[in-house]
Amino acid sequence: MLAVVAQSAVAQTGPADPVAGERFAVQHCASCHGDTGQSAAPNFPRLAGQSEMYLVKQLQDFASGKRSSPMMKEKVALMDDAMVRSLAAYYARQKATHTPSTDRQLLAVGQFVYERGNPWAGLPACQSCHGADAHGTQQLPRLAGQHPTYIANQLRKFHQAERGNDGVAMKFVTSRMSDLEVNAVAAYLGNLP
Numbered sequence: 001m002l003a004v005v006a007q008s009a010v011a012q013t014g015p016a017d018p019v020a021g022e023r024f025a026v027q028h029c030a031s032c033h034g035d036t037g038q039s040a041a042p043n044f045p046r047l048a049g050q051s052e053m054y055l056v057k058q059l060q061d062f063a064s065g066k067r068s069s070p071m072m073k074e075k076v077a078l079m080d081d082a083m084v085r086s087l088a089a090y091y092a093r094q095k096a097t098h099t100p101s102t103d104r105q106l107l108a109v110g111q112f113v114y115e116r117g118n119p120w121a122g123l124p125a126c127q128s129c130h131g132a133d134a135h136g137t138q139q140l141p142r143l144a145g146q147h148p149t150y151i152a153n154q155l156r157k158f159h160q161a162e163r164g165n166d167g168v169a170m171k172f173v174t175s176r177m178s179d180l181e182v183n184a185v186a187a188y189l190g191n192l193p
Contacts, residue, residue: 014082016052021090024083028075037091042099042149049096049145053138055088058165067165098145099190110188113181123176126185129169134192144192151186 026035029047033039037048047055061067063076063084079087101107114134117125126143130136134144143151157163159174177185 016085016089017082018086018090018093020083021086021088024079024087025090028078029087032071033091036094038094038097039147042147043153044147045150046096046146047091048094049135050088050091050142051136051138052085052088052092054136054141055091056084057139059084059088061165067163096142096145096193098193099147101148101187101191103187106184106187107191109180110184110186113177113185114188118176118181121176121178123181124173126173134189143189146189148183148186148190151189152182155182155186 025033025037032041032044033047037046037050039046058067059072059076059079062069062072063079065073076084113123114126115132117123117128127134130140130143134142136142154163155170155174155177158166158170159177161171164171174182
């Protein structure tokens with residue numbers, strides 16, 4: 001019993017192995033997220049360039065059921081703690097891309113909301129948490145370059161309380177957003193490098 005506890009402690013404190021993470025990604029994740037975390041389908045998130053810590057938390061939340069997805073629950077069941085960290089390390093080291101938009105007016109609305117919020121609706125600026133460049137933090141996701149469809153869908157899930165693994169802040173924020181603001185912010189973020 002002590003040997004199992006000791007092995008578990010070593011696995012949790014040992015270094016992540018991005019090479020092992022890449023092998024796992026290509027074998028188990030690429031069909032949805034692409035070999036390097038650049039998903040082609042807008043309903044799957046781009047993982048490239050996300051913070052390692054954020055990715056680990058999301059994978060752990062899928063494993064525990066705090067974040068719901070039957071497909072992801074099945075995938076994380078194949079991973080131990082070391083692989084979770086290795087996969088996160090691999091994706092964190094990949095180069096992020098973006099989804100250019102040509103709708104200047106929608107982008108302008110999105111930029112306004114992202115940078116200033118909507119003071120008339122009590123909506124705080126997105127950049128106050130996710131940063132001026134939308135690259136996030138260790139705990140908060142990189143939003144720059146994410147698929148606009150994915151961002152809009154996640155914002156709606158927060159609003160409808162279908163996604164609650166990241167606290168109450170996003171539930172509050174999304175309760176203040178109109179459909180136009182959701183779609184504009186999503187387009188603006190997808191356009192950012």
